[in-house]
Amino acid sequence: MAFVLGIDVGSGYSKAIVLEEGEIRSYAVIPSGGDYREAGRAVARTALEKLNLTFGDIARTVAAGYGGNMIDFADDTSTDISCHAAGVHYLFPSVKTVMDVGAQYSRAIRLDDEGRIANFIMNEKCAGGSGKFLQVAARILGIKVSEIGELSLTAKKAVEFTTGCAVFAESEAVSRISEGASPADILAGIHNAMASKIVTLVIRVGLAPDCAVTGGGAMDIGLVKAIGAELGTGVFVPDEPRITAALGAALIARDTLKTS
């Protein structure tokens, strides 16, 4: 029995998963903060401690994400795009289109039948389709990011934003608050604006069912519903969408171990 470790050091959160025989044994999620090297080590240690394991018990470690290259104890690195692909293919083998909504970036990834990347695209330096937009919305409305999803589902009439730009939408949201729009209607409008941006990426890589949403943004039920509505189809969401890339990294570690 060999344990493998997958780590995804994202710009917002760091995630680690321990796999054994292809089964998830433990995982951990912590804020990345300003030291990616330490965040990677800390999140891995947390996941290992849940199983009373040490780094010495791990047969192979693969790191990914924004700070993946800084994880000096990893045996290898992979891109978070490949890791998302591998993670989603493991969870939902029928999925061909993945939308990853991270803290800083969103991506659309097309998979082939074997779960390999066929095409991908990322948003550019733009918060419009990323989790940053949700953080901005939460700040304006004085609520927690985790409260956004449920609250947005109570919307009566989603505000129509004239822009997909998070910066301009912030000032527009303030105007709508002063006009009496409810927080729920504003959040539903923000979800629609984000979904439009994300689906634009999907169209560029080519939409192919089934679809899945991953990353921290997938924890927002309102955003997931808006994406589904924009796509005109239902979407799969992992139980813990933030750890999908870490899962993929662990699967890559497992597969490498098998072939080595």
Next chain:
Amino acid sequence: MAEEKKGRAVATSTAAKIPKFVRGNLSATLKAKEEGKKVAAAFIADGQDEIMRAMDIVPAWGESFSGVCAAKRDAEKYLQKAESDNFSRSLCTYATCNIGFDMMREELGGATPEGAPWGGMGRPDMMLGNGQLLCDPRFKWPQATQHYQQDVPVFVTNMYYPPWDPNADHHEQEAIYVKYAADELRETVKFCEKITGKKMDWDRLAATVELSDKTWDLFIDTYELRKHIPTPMDTGDAMNTMVPLTFNLGTQEAYDFYVDLNAELRQKIADGVGVANPEKYRIIWAAGLPSWFALGDFQYFNGKGVVFPVEVTYRGCEKIERLDLPKTNDPLEHIAWRWVRYWTHWYDAAKKRPGSTPKVERIIEYIEDYKCDGAVFHSAFSCRSWHAGIMQQAATLKKVYKDIPILIMEGDIVDISSYNEADTHNRIDAFIETLAASKKRQG
């Protein structure tokens, strides 16, 4: 303040001579006055090169200087200067960087601003703009600059070619466009004669044009050596080795440079020396100007076994015999035919493939000839005219050719605020994984 960054190491020793060319062109503009020569602010690839060279006019290449500022990561002060007078950041950053520099120089009474990269550029005696389909700022940029240099006369040479229309017979239209372009070039000569006070030496012009033709041929012969596997030179070097063709056309130095490069590539092929060892994937740089501040990214590709044996960018010439130019004794008419046919000679091929376009057809031909596995496009946000159709080109390529892996990078030519190295490398890594998956699917 400039951000010091280690420059990109070139793969060929011939390419290492390029900084001398670029510095030489810049310093020529600063020394022109003491040598009794006139300086013309000029633009690349617009048919005016030989006229300037034959009349001893020193070209001041704004695009080159802005590229140098970008490569030195020292353009921000000029961009901000232009922005301070309401030039938007979304305008061509070659133009705004250069205009910002010109504004500073005018404030100093014509003296070069302190700290200008590679010594800066001299004040022009004239500005030769260009109206054509390639780049729209070329007729507004000199007019905008004239706000600050009101005594410097501007002449805009209009060089057009038949627009692509799959239902039109461009061969019927070519002669009209050639006549128009030749007439424009004749007016350019008159303008230059007026400013310099010298008459054109037509025999010298004819000899200069002949030398340019030879340089075009040698350039293509040399670049076609890159078809070899492993390729002896890739786009990282080509973004340097384009300088003599692009900025020194019509000079013996440019021709001699490609003689040397040709010999070096032949030697590398004979010795089995490639850019990457092993060479895993061959990619076409399918469109777009590079981010001059991030040329090191080509080495990042190379380090992972990815090479670019061919690029569309700065391949601004073709073998003369392939253009089938009508015979003429008028050097200006020859330049006009060469200009028009350079663009239209792709039209016939594009017509044979339903749904294709000349730009896409060119990419397909290069993919086939250079045995490429994928394509990289770079979309520079501030260069609208060159980059606006990139998404469509990529989509058309997949539709009319095949579903090859494509990476579309988005950034800018000069404005480094568009760039994030970690993010760019992440995209490149994912693209390489896409290439690997594609090869596996093909078995």
